[in-house]
Structures are given as structure tokens and as C-alpha cells.
Amino acid sequence: MTRRIRLIVLGLGIVAFAVSMALAFTGMPQFGGDLHAYRDAAVAATYAHDTANAVSSINFDQRGFDTFGEETILFCAVIGVAALLRPVYRERRREVSEAGHVLESTNLLVYFLFPLTVVLAVNVLAHGAVTPGGGFQGGVILSTGIHLLYVGGRYSLLRKLRPLAWFHQGEALGVVLFGALGITGAALGSALFANVIPQGQLGDFISSGTVPLFNIAVGMTVCSSVIVLLASFLDQALAIRAERVSDPGRTPRSGYEEGSAS
Amino acid sequence: MNYYAYFVAVSIMLLGVAGIATSRNLVHTVVCLSVAQSGTYVLLVAVGFQYGGVAPIFGAQVGKTTPVVDPVVQALTLTDIVVSAAVTSMLLALVIQIAKRHQAIDPDRLGRLEG
Numbered sequence: 230m231t232r233r234i235r236l237i238v239l240g241l242g243i244v245a246f247a248v249s250m251a252l253a254f255t256g257m258p259q260f261g262g263d264l265h266a267y268r269d270a271a272v273a274a275t276y277a278h279d280t281a282n283a284v285s286s287i288n289f290d291q292r293g294f295d296t297f298g299e300e301t302i303l304f305c306a307v308i309g310v311a312a313l314l315r316p317v318y319r320e321r322r323r324e325v326s327e328a329g330h331v332l333e334s335t336n337l338l339v340y341f342l343f344p345l346t347v348v349l350a351v352n353v354l355a356h357g358a359v360t361p362g363g364g365f366q367g368g369v370i371l372s373t374g375i376h377l378l379y380v381g382g383r384y385s386l387l388r389k390l391r392p393l394a395w396f397h398q399g400e401a402l403g404v405v406l407f408g409a410l411g412i413t414g415a416a417l418g419s420a421l422f423a424n425v426i427p428q429g430q431l432g433d434f435i436s437s438g439t440v441p442l443f444n445i446a447v448g449m450t451v452c453s454s455v456i457v458l459l460a461s462f463l464d465q466a467l468a469i470r471a472e473r474v475s476d477p478g479r480t481p482r483s484g485y486e487e488g489s490a491s
Numbered sequence: 492m493n494y495y496a497y498f499v500a501v502s503i504m505l506l507g508v509a510g511i512a513t514s515r516n517l518v519h520t521v522v523c524l525s526v527a528q529s530g531t532y533v534l535l536v537a538v539g540f541q542y543g544g545v546a547p548i549f550g551a552q553v554g555k556t557t558p559v560v561d562p563v564v565q566a567l568t569l570t571d572i573v574v575s576a577a578v579t580s581m582l583l584a585l586v587i588q589i590a591k592r593h594q595a596i597d598p599d600r601l602g603r604l605e606g
Contacts, residue, residue, distance in 0.1 A: 232599075235512060236512070236513070239508075239509060239512040239513075242508075243505050243508065243509065246501075246505065247501065247505065250497075250501045254494055254497045255494075257538075259493075260493045260494065260495075260496060260497070260537065260540065261493065261540050261541055261542040262541065262542075263541055263558060265539065265541065265561045267561060267563045268539065268541075268547075268559070268560075268561040268562065268563060271561075271562055271563050272547070272555070272559065272562070275547075275549070275562070276549070276555055280549075281548055281549050281550055282547075282548050282549075283547035283548070283549065283559070283562035284547060284562045284565045284566050284569065286562075287562055287563055287566040288566045288569060288570075292566070295570070296570070299570050299573055299574065302573070302574055302577050303573055303576075303577045305577075306577035306578070306580055306581045307577075307580075309581050309584065310580050310581060310584040313581075313584040313585065313587070313588055314584050314587065317591070359548075359550075360548065361546070361548060365569060365572075365573060431549060431550075451573075458580050461584070462580075462583070462584075465587060471591075
């Protein structure tokens with residue numbers, strides 16, 4: 230397909246899509262109106278379980294099974310990336326040297342921001358049921374905080390502070406914990422992912438039953454996932470190098486070249 | 492009637508799709524896919540919007556009868572963002588593999604089928 234034909238097909242597709250979307254939007258309830266049937270049902274369910282943060286209640290209580298699937302998607306993607314970014318044929322891992330100059334102001338900022346970010350992450354994660362935030366957000370902030378060390382120019386320090394094997398296990402443990410909490414709901418309550426713990430008082434730190442526990446499980450998975458992902462990409466960029474072919478006269482046979490020739 | 496937010500959502504998505512179709516670099520293609528997916532965030536949040544509605548965090552000020560914006564679509568947006576991050580990372584890893592095997596990341600130069 231030439232570029233010209235592709236652009237014509239694209240233009241036709243965009244016009245058709247835009248027209249169908251315009252037709253769909255004119256048939257929808259008025260924008261910003263007060264007709265939100267799902268909202269009303271979800272708010273009632275949130276109140277029934279004394280959870281202050283309605284979004285957390287929906288994610289971890291009302292549709293916990295969906296969130297389990299979502300967590301599994303993340304888990305599988307990380308496994309896929311880790312499998313794709315191994316050192317492959319004719320590649321080797323080299324030691325990353327501590328070359329390069331880092332501004333002292335950058336260093337200072339990292340020393341100042343690193344503990345602050347970790348505390349913020351734990352705060353966001355722990356209060357997921359009562360304030361905006363939760364496991365996903367807290368996990369991302371925590372992993373970002375740990376990678377501030379890399380911004381400070383210290384790949385070796387990052388590697389010391391980030392024992393990758395722990396995070397591999399932490400990721401799996403988070404998924405297992407999430408599933409175990411769901412099965413506990415089935416064993417003690419009425420259904421899979423049922424909220425079986427007494428919910429307490431709306432707005433309290435210890436309230437809303439299983440939601441904070443789910444938040445912790447998701448936080449573990451998300452933090453470990455982002456760390457494993459970024460570790461794979463950093464490793465690829467910094468440590469893995471293609472081996473030089475020692476004897477240029479003899480072309481080594483490789484599976485790839487055979488594959489592309491057929 | 493106000494279709495402004497829906498228009499923005501569809502525009503972002505179509506911009507992303509156009510970027511994918513005209514891309515000359517696979518990393519650019521992956522980023523365009525993220526842009527197209529961002530359109531769905533805007534659409535979801537726009538569907539749940541209500542004039543005068545506040546954030547769905549209940550407490551002393553926000554009670555059972557206070558109008559809040561739809562938390563269901565916000566939860567869906569959160570799911571959407573996580574899936575988008577997973578897809579983007581997976582695709583970028585694939586791009587690295589393609590770059591290694593073909594020494595090219597222009598989709599037009601990767602036309603030959605393998606097998």
C-alpha cells in the first residue's frame with residue numbers, strides 16, 4: 230500500500246468515525262446534566278460500606294474482580310517486557326561506569342526530595358480509602374521516588390537500593406495477596422471479593438473494611454511493576470551492549486538472518 | 492447543549508490515529524497510540540460530569556445528597572490509564588527488539604513478512 234492510498238483510506242475512516250461519533254453524541258443525555266443512574270447506584274453502595282473515597286470503593290469493593298483483572302494485565306505486561314529485554318544472542322552485559330558530572334544542586338535536590346517522595350507515597354497509599362489516592366497512585370509515586378537516585382547520577386546506588394529480586398517477588402506477592410483477599414471474601418462472606426471486614430465510621434483512617442488492604446496489595450504490585458519495567462529499560466540502555474564480531478571474514482550464522490531470508 | 496468536551500475527546504483520539512497512520516518512527520507510533528488513548532480519558536470524564544458537582548470524596552462537607560460527579564467513570568479512567576501504561580511499555584520493548592533485528596524503526600522499511 231503506498232503512502233497516498235493509505236492517507237486516502239485514513240481520511241475516509243476519520244470522516245466516517247467523526248460522523249458516527251457526532252450522531253452518537255447528539256443522542257446522549259445532556260452534557261453536565263444530573264441524569265447519572267450509575268452514579269446514584271454507586272454512591273448508595275459507597276455509603277452502605279462507609280467508604281469516603283467513592284472511586285476507591287468502586288475499584289476495590291464494588292468491582293474488585295475487574296481490578297484483579299487489571300492488575301493481572303499489568304503483571305503480564307511486566308513479564309512480557311522482562312522476557313523481551315533480556316540480553317539476547319550476541320549481546321553481553323557490561324559494567325556501568327560512574328562517569329559523568331552531576332551538578333551539586335541536583336544532588337541536593339535528590340537528597341531532599343527522595344525521603345519526601347517516599348513519605349508522600351506511603352501517605353497516598355495508606356489514605357486511599359478516605360482521600361483521593363490509593364494503591365495505584367501510591368505505588369507509582371514510590372517507584373518514582375526510588376528512581377530519583379538515578380536522576381542524581383547514581384546508577385550503582387540505585388542498583389544497591391533496588392534489589393531487583395525482591396521487587397520481582399513483591400510484584401507476584403501483591404497479585405497473590407489481592408487474589409487471596411478476594412477468596413477470603415468468598416469464604417467468609419457472600420461472594421468473591423465481598424467486603425467482609427466491619428467497615429467502621431465513614432472518614433476514619435481505619436474504615437471501609439477490605440479497601441485499605443486491597444490498596445496495599447495493589448500498591449505493592451504497581452510499585453514493583455514500575456521498578457521492574459524501568460530496570461529492564463535502563464539495563465537495556467546502559468548495561469547491555471552488542472558483542473563485536475571478532476572475525477569479520479567469517480559471517481556467523483544466526484537464526485535471525487536465516488529467518489529473514491526465507 | 493454543549494458538545495465541546497466530546498469534540499475535544501474525539502479530536503485527541505483522531506489526532507492520535509492520524510499520527511499512527513503517518514508515522515515514520517515506531518517510537519512515535521507508540522506515543523501516538525498513547526495520545527489516541529488519552530482521548531478516551533477525556534470522553535469518560537466528560538460523560539460523568541455534572542454542573543455544580545464536586546469530587547466524589549464524602550465527609551463533613553459532602554454528604555449523601557450533595558451532587559457529585561460520576562465516580563464510576565473515574566474508576567474506569569484509572570483502569571484505562573493502567574492498561575495504557577502496560578500497553579505502552581510492552582510496545583516499546585517490542586520496538587527495541589525490532590530495532591535490534593532489522594536496524595530500522597521506520598514502519599515503511601519493515602514491510603517484508605517473516606516466517
